[in-house]
Amino acid sequence: MSDLSTNFGGLFRNVHTSIRWLIKAIKEAGSVEKLKSNLKNVDEIKDPRLKGFLQDGKFSGNTFSSIYSLSGTMAHEPTLKAMALNACRALFLIAKHTSMLGEDQKPKDVQDLMYNDLAVFVGCLILKLIQITMFNSHEYCALDYPIHESSPAPENFDTTIGMGISSWASLINHNCYPNARRFFVCGQRIGILCVRPIKKNDQIFDVYNTSFYEEDKTARLQFMSNYQFDCSCQACIENWPPVLEIAQGKGNFRAKSPSEKACYRLCSKIEVALREKKCEFDPKTAKYLTEYISKASKEERVPSATTCYAVLILREIFRANYSFRRASFGSCE
Numbered sequence: 001m002s003d004l005s006t007n008f009g010g011l012f013r014n015v016h017t018s019i020r021w022l023i024k025a026i027k028e029a030g031s032v033e034k035l036k037s038n039l040k041n042v043d044e045i046k047d048p049r050l051k052g053f054l055q056d057g058k059f060s061g062n063t064f065s066s067i068y069s070l071s072g073t074m075a076h077e078p079t080l081k082a083m084a085l086n087a088c089r090a091l092f093l094i095a096k097h098t099s100m101l102g103e104d105q106k107p108k109d110v111q112d113l114m115y116n117d118l119a120v121f122v123g124c125l126i127l128k129l130i131q132i133t134m135f136n137s138h139e140y141c142a143l144d145y146p147i148h149e150s151s152p153a154p155e156n157f158d159t160t161i162g163m164g165i166s167s168w169a170s171l172i173n174h175n176c177y178p179n180a181r182r183f184f185v186c187g188q189r190i191g192i193l194c195v196r197p198i199k200k201n202d203q204i205f206d207v208y209n210t211s212f213y214e215e216d217k218t219a220r221l222q223f224m225s226n227y228q229f230d231c232s233c234q235a236c237i238e239n240w241p242p243v244l245e246i247a248q249g250k251g252n253f254r255a256k257s258p259s260e261k262a263c264y265r266l267c268s269k270i271e272v273a274l275r276e277k278k279c280e281f282d283p284k285t286a287k288y289l290t291e292y293i294s295k296a297s298k299e300e301r302v303p304s305a306t307t308c309y310a311v312l313i314l315r316e317i318f319r320a321n322y323s324f325r326r327a328s329f330g331s332c333e
Contacts, residue, residue: 015086017137017163018129019094022122025064032100036121042068052167059168066167072131076228083134087127095119135227136170137163138182138190166190175205176212176220176235177303183319193318195311197294205233212236213244213308240302244312247305260306263292267306267313274316281321289314 029035042065045051052069053059060066092110095101101119113119169182169190179196198204209215209223212235224231234240255261270285289310296307303311 014130014133017133061167070132070136070170083130091123172206174208175233178205178207180204181315212240216242243305244308264306267309270313
């Protein structure tokens with residue numbers, strides 16, 4: 001399988017990731033035949049909430065079953081046709097350049113594999129993995145320098161350094177007013193930061209694109225249509241206005257109390273420091289913001305611009321101080 005990388009240059013990146021997962025799956029199972037049998041057992045589990053879990057009841061992000069169990073929402077027809085075509089191309093190259101399907105399988109055309117049961121299984125699995133990758137992959141980002149470094153910061157300091165799937169992160173559902181936000185630790189791991197109070201037995205929510213306070217419902221629905229799901233969060237049902245966009249865009253913020261005014265001023269100050277790449281992590285500031293958000297969450301039915309601003313800034317503080325390639329608090333380990 002070592003020559004796969006030299007023969008897949010024309011395939012889009014979701015296929016590359018899918019092939020890597022396919023190879024991992026076969027290594028785990030021991031053979032294509034055993035993999036086929038293992039996945040048949042997974043497919044027989046009717047409750048989607050139980051798929052991907054090991055026999056001991058644990059969910060391991062390092063196993064292929066945890067990836068195989070993720071949702072691969074059906075794409076629009078043109079996209080699905082492109083996926084199927086690329087799956088066929090990948091299958092043909094695998095059969096021609098590797099021994100995955102047997103040494104005697106060296107087809108001259110993909111149609112030569114139509115009546116090979118293992119080839120059909122592998123081709124269908126590649127298509128499923130392409131769909132899973134498309135709807136569950138994350139672009140891993142990192143800052144190119146420590147936020148507190150004295151040297152001048154580059155203009156584009158937030159860099160996408162790769163793509164991958166984190167199965168446990170994909171279990172977190174979407175909400176336009178999330179109680180958690182993901183960020184990337186040293187560009188290698190995904191961290192989840194609590195940005196609003198989460199009670200015992202509450203579901204953890206992230207936001208897949210932008211929160212309600214950043215974009216109106218129409219713009220958010222347009223993004224969601226790409227992933228073919230409708231959001232039924234409270235912000236969408238009640239059509240909450242993009243309060244932060246309105247307050248900052250039109251400059252019409254009006255504080256209702258001295259504490260709200262003080263918090264808004266602090267967030268504005270931190271935002272300036274973030275833009276100038278001069279914001280270091282301050283536990284006291286983080287504690288102040290979390291306490292303000294917790295108190296406001298109990299008092300406000302619809303979040304105010306200040307509360308949303310505090311949520312946004314809290315996440316940006318952690319992202320700025322943890323997401324760079326050279327860690328400011330010791331090694332990334």
